[in-house]
Amino acid sequence: MTDEKNNNDANGDAMSAGTFLESLYGDPLGEETMRTARHLIVTSAICMTAVLFNVRLQATSLVPLDFGGRSDVLSMLLALGVLLLLVTFLLRASTDLLRDRETGVLVTRYIEGERTKAALASARSADDYMVQQEREMREGDYTPEPEPWWDAYGKVEDAANAAVRKAEGRIGIRRLPRVLRHVRKSLEVCVPVAIGLLALTLARTSLAGFAKALVGSFAP
Numbered sequence: 001m002t003d004e005k006n007n008n009d010a011n012g013d014a015m016s017a018g019t020f021l022e023s024l025y026g027d028p029l030g031e032e033t034m035r036t037a038r039h040l041i042v043t044s045a046i047c048m049t050a051v052l053f054n055v056r057l058q059a060t061s062l063v064p065l066d067f068g069g070r071s072d073v074l075s076m077l078l079a080l081g082v083l084l085l086l087v088t089f090l091l092r093a094s095t096d097l098l099r100d101r102e103t104g105v106l107v108t109r110y111i112e113g114e115r116t117k118a119a120l121a122s123a124r125s126a127d128d129y130m131v132q133q134e135r136e137m138r139e140g141d142y143t144p145e146p147e148p149w150w151d152a153y154g155k156v157e158d159a160a161n162a163a164v165r166k167a168e169g170r171i172g173i174r175r176l177p178r179v180l181r182h183v184r185k186s187l188e189v190c191v192p193v194a195i196g197l198l199a200l201t202l203a204r205t206s207l208a209g210f211a212k213a214l215v216g217s218f219a220p
Helices: 002-024 031-052 073-139 149-171 178-202 204-218
Strands: none
Touching (some): 031 073, 031 178, 073 149, 073 204, 178 204
16 A cells, blocks of 8 residues: 555656656747737738728628728727737736746755655665664674765765756756747747737727727617
8 A cells, every 4th residue: 555655656746747847948838828929910910901001891792791881890800809819818928927937936846855855765764774773782783884974975966866867858958048038938928919019009090999889889
């Protein structure tokens, strides 16, 4: 029962360690967040094109839609889509950035946990050795020997080096400089937000018209 519990604990530790080690040098923003950013950029570009070149929706024989005399409904819809995508991207990006910062805390906890486990194993080994010496002294079979205090240090150092090699193997040695990672993270967040805000600024008249029509629909 004890061995099974130890195996389960070891498997759980390995899974948790692999989770944050894989995300340690991974992309700060998640895949869904980057997909939302791409959609935001494309929609913003279409919105800016529609506003700058005065693209209008008009009823035709193929598309007999009645826009009630509002030919600028296309820019309204595009501006509304940009606004929704911008809010979604900001929420996702803020969550991913918080998760990226939490990874550093998890790494620290993992390192300290491994150090504590090594110290505990060394302490138990020393305690067992002292118990064995006391037993031999009581039984009269005790032979004084120099204590190999450096053996415990060597074991801890070997375990630490093995853990570092394992971590490096898991993350694939993706050692981008910290400055470049911060620049990349800033660009991934700021560029879509800037393009979205620019599109909303250009389409502010359409947004105001949509908001006015929406408020007017609730008026008695």
